[in-house]
Amino acid sequence: MHAPPNELEGMASLWNIVAQAEEAKVNEAAVSLLIQIHTHLDATLLSRLPEFEDHFIATCIDTIEANLKSIGSRTEEQKVAVSKAVSTAEKKVLMVQEKRISLAMRCLTRLIQNSEREGTFGLTSHRAFAQGTDIDGVEIENAFNYEANTGYQKSFKLNLKSNMNFWQVKKMICRELAHKVVDKIQEVPPHPCAIKLVLKRYLDRPIKDSENGLLVQELFMKAGEKILVLPRGNEDLLNKSLLETGSNKMTAMAKQATKSLFEKFAIASAEAPDLLFLDPERVKQLMVSVSA
Amino acid sequence: MAYNTNEDASKLLYPDFLNFYEQMALENPEMVRTNLQSVGLRADMYPAPKPGDHDDILNLRKSSKEMPRYKISNEARSFQTLLACLSLDKDTKKDAHELILQACTNERIMQDVLRVSPSIFDFDTVLEGDSVNEAVYKLTLIERLFYNSENSAFVSVDMDANAIAAQQELVDSWITRFFKSGSLNKLISLLQKVLAELKKNEKENLFNATQVLISTMGLVGVFVSTTVCSIRQDVNANMFSIKQTASALSKRLQQGKINAYVANKYLRRADKVEEDLEEKLEKACVVKSQVSAFFGASPLVKPKPPAPKQQSNAKAKEKDTFSPEDITEEMIFGSDVTFGGTEPVT
Secondary structure, three states: OOHHHHHHOOHHHHHHHHOOOOOOHHHHHHHHHHHHHOOOOOOOOHHHHHHHHHHHHHHHHHHHHHHHHHHHOOOHHHHHHHHHHHOOOHHHHHHOOOOHHHHHHHHHHHHHHHHOOOOOOOOOHHHOOOOOOEEEEEEEEOOOOOOOOOOOOOOEEEEEEEEEEEEHHHHHHHHHHOEEEEOOOEEOOHHHHHHHEEEEOOEEEEEEEEHHHEEEHHOOOOOOOEEEEEEOHHHHHOOOOOOOOOOOOHHHHHHHHHHHHHHHHHHEEOOOOOOOOOHHHHHHHHHHHHHH | OOOOOOOOOOEEOOOHHHHHHHHHHOOOOHHHHHHOOOOOEEOOOEEOOOOOOOOOOOOOOOHHHHHHHHHHHHHHHHHHHHHHHHHOOOHHHHHHHHHHHHOOOHHHHHHHHHHOOOOOOOOOOOOOHHHHHHHHHHHHHHHOOOOHOOOOOOOOOOHHHHHHHHHHHHHHHHHHHHHHHHHHHHHHHHHHHHHHHHHHHHHHHHHHHHHHHHHHHHHHHHHHHHHHHHHHOOHHHHHHHHHHHHHHHHHHHOOOOOHHHHHHHHHHHHHHHHHHHHHHHHHHHHHHHHHHHHOOOOOOOOOOOOOOOOHHHHHHHOOOOHHHHHHOOHHHHHOOOOOOOOOOOO
């Protein structure tokens, strides 16, 4: 996004769709779009992300408050009718405000999940405050850095607590991945964003980045569970455009990466040492390297 | 090298190299992404973290206080609004409860509780309006703190052994401070107040009073048993009921196995809980049918398990620790009363 979300035309309509859409799929699509608008920002707006998220939260809370007020001002007759509503059809007609409140709360839940795709800053949910139970012997299969004869462990076991969130589990795994079995040298651990976890019990269901803040118990993990650890590929990330919007020029980050790639293989000219270039042999090396 | 515009066709310079990738970004962006990944650019256009970077380096927010999970629970307006939703219908209440559990623990309430500030028992208006929801949140938090010395909410994977020990000591000392502050008496006062309110049978307060009653009853039970557990680490699971706790404590005191001054203090309080609860329970039984008339079998009280009492006691004996789910009415009050249950009181 190149403009602040609250200044975009049609935002009010989009919020209305979120609050009023009866079809779950429509609502889901609208919420996803809202989240994207608020978080997929142009580089010039990135530093204002917390401000836009404040606005997102405030809009949801405004919606909830407005509907709470409407519920509070119901007549006695309406209250009785609502309390007697049993069927879904009756509730749909009589409890419109309650439905809108629930939808606004789901928007907030989605915002929380989306914000933790790249880490939780050590925050845990209030639910994690309950006493955790031991989940011992969770088996980790290392497909991240294990290769025969490299010394890295092929598999290892972790003892978890049911009230740990998945970001904490990723950090634990990263520390273990840095250990070598042969010489016990502790290397710099890989970053938790570099690993992808797959829960084996759930038919190889990958744990999404938006689930970083979920607790082990919320993923229904049991003792003896298997987790496969893979190196993260590009396919797991939300693709962002390589080019500036409305132009054929690369974004600053892509340009910088392209320059790094060039400099990695370039050689200096004998006549002008500051001038870097690639000869056909270097281009070939570059292409082999990036393809691998 | 069709993109090479350099006079020397064997030398490709950076502008042409960039031009090639910009053209490819239009025609085959996946190829470009894969190529740039080799120099640490992710598909989402952020640089891959390097060794030594902190764990949250890719998060666009700068600190925990900028995270929505934190803001939702710690900005007064949003937190109070969510608490207010707990008074709505069953489905909306469930969604609100879920969101409150998803958000962080409210810092203001947490600090009040950890400091054992007098305001944690500022329950003068507990039965009015929305404050009941905050009171229940607070009571639940206190209850959970009793179990929390090994909780991962306190102990992070980043902590070393010393930090974990310090954290556990903090929570342990909290239990002592909490007890010394006379908190049990305040809880009993709250219990009395709630029961009095229930007896008045004023429809608008019944629901609130019932909620607080359930939370307080659970907490008083936990309070006494945990305190005793802290005196004797090997305390038997039989002590979980208040009556049993008082009796066991009394026995140990007579045998001179524990410090008389401390034990007497605890014992007096445990006795008082027992007396108060038994007395108030009779009154609670009277209003039980009235509450049931309004709410049916109370949704706030778990139905009694069908297993006979002997069996549940046997189960309790097997355990050295217990969780909030283990605290039942039966455990606190004995087996002859079911508050809010299905049996009518005559």
